[in-house]
Amino acid sequence: xxxxxxxxxxxxxxxxxxxxxxxxxxxxxxxxxxxxxxxxxxxxxxxxxxxxxxxxxxxxxxxxxxxxxxxxxxxxxxxxxxxxxxxxxxxxxxxxxxxxxxxxxxxxxxxxxxxxx
Amino acid sequence: xxxxxxxxxxxxxxxxxxxxxxxxxxxxxxxxxxxxxxxxxxxxxxxxxxxxxxxxxxxxxxxxxxxxxxxxxxxxxxxxxxxxxxxxxxxxxxxxxxxxxxxxxxxxxxxx
Numbered sequence: 001x002x003x004x005x006x007x008x009x010x011x012x013x014x015x016x017x018x019x020x021x022x023x024x025x026x027x028x029x030x031x032x033x034x035x036x037x038x039x040x041x042x043x044x045x046x047x048x049x050x051x052x053x054x055x056x057x058x059x060x061x062x063x064x065x066x067x068x069x070x071x072x073x074x075x076x077x078x079x080x081x082x083x084x085x086x087x088x089x090x091x092x093x094x095x096x097x098x099x100x101x102x103x104x105x106x107x108x109x110x111x112x113x114x115x116x117x
Numbered sequence: 118x119x120x121x122x123x124x125x126x127x128x129x130x131x132x133x134x135x136x137x138x139x140x141x142x143x144x145x146x147x148x149x150x151x152x153x154x155x156x157x158x159x160x161x162x163x164x165x166x167x168x169x170x171x172x173x174x175x176x177x178x179x180x181x182x183x184x185x186x187x188x189x190x191x192x193x194x195x196x197x198x199x200x201x202x203x204x205x206x207x208x209x210x211x212x213x214x215x216x217x218x219x220x221x222x223x224x225x226x227x228x229x
Contacts, residue, residue, distance in 0.1 A: 004160075034216045043204070044161070044219040093160045095217070106217055108153075108160035 003027060004096050006109035013084055014117055021079045021112045023050075023094030029074035030096035034106070035067075038091040050077040050094075084116040120144070121205045126224040135192045137223050139205030142186045148207040150181060150188045151217070155202045164203075165190070192225075200227045 003026040013019050023033055031052045036044040048069055049057040056069035068080040077096075081088055095108040122140040129135045141150065149168050153161035165172055167179040167188070178191040192199060204222040209215055 006160075036219075043221050046216050046218060049216055091158065095160075107163070111158065111160045113158065 004094065004107045004109040006092075006094060006112050008112060009110065010113040010115075012115045012117065015085055016083055018080055018082045019084055019114060021081075021092055021094075021114075023077045023079070023096070023109055025075045025096045025098075025107075028096075028098040030077075030098065031074060033071060033077040033094055033096045035069065035077075035079050036093045036095065038093060038111075044093060047079075052077075081114065084114070086116045089114055089116045120207050120218065121220045123203075123205055123220060123223045125221060126226070128226045128228060129195055130228050131196055132194050135195050135199075135225060135227075137190045137192075137203055137205075137225070138187060139190070140187050141205070141207045144185050144207050145209070147209045149209070150179065150185075151206050151208070152177070152179065152190045153204045153206065155204065155222070161204060195225075195227045197227050197229060199225065201225060 005024045005026055007022045011019055033050040035047045037047050038044045046059050047062045050069045050071040052071045052074055058064045066082055068082060071077040091111050091113055093108055093111045095106045097106045120141055120143060149166055151166040152164040154164050155161045165174055165177050165179045167181050169181050169185060172179040180189045202222040202224050204219055206217045208217050
């Protein structure tokens with residue numbers, strides 16, 4: 001099946017710094033990718049929809065200036081957490097849908113664990 | 118808002134069949150039903166997808182009644198490694214720009 005990768009798998013940073021997380025579709029092209037955030041013992045919360053070649057669409061309550069999304073190619077979307085604070089510590093997961101695939105809707109990456117000290 | 122309702126948790130012994138039912142009373146005509154499995158600190162993994170009646174693969178079966186207002190994921194003879202959170206989602210498979218909205222999921226604990 002299609003594979004979505006994320007890098008890094010985990011990152012620790014100091015408060016006030018910025019962190020970039022990459023999401024790649026390894027064997028297919030994805031015009032749309034999605035970014036989710038998951039806190040411990042909770043479900044995935046949709047943050048934004050990343051569109052190749054255009055601006056991302058953010059969910060209500062998600063600060064677009066804090067969570068910068070760039071979808072520069074059909075296989076790569078990046079999420080940059082700017083001026084990270086401890087409350088941004090979470091598990092970030094991206095997903096992508098392979099166009100034309102009959103069986104499955106979306107593939108998910110393995111996630112990135114962010115810890116802000 | 119999530120479109121589905123599932124039990125928060127379930128317990129089962131190894132070797133038993135586990136059935137997790139999901140309610141989706143407002144499912145749309147174009148919506149498919151998809152189940153994902155998630156282990157701690159991992160991304161969700163696709164299990165099975167269906168539109169109506171019954172779907173079976175090497176991992177699970179999915180039963181969908183005629184009115185499609187609910188669905189049941191059936192896991193045959195569970196093992197300890199099936200301990201995970203299971204999410205039921207509904208969405209239009211034909212729309213690539215529509216994200217999946219997750220509900221709370223069902224936390225399955227398999228006991229030896």
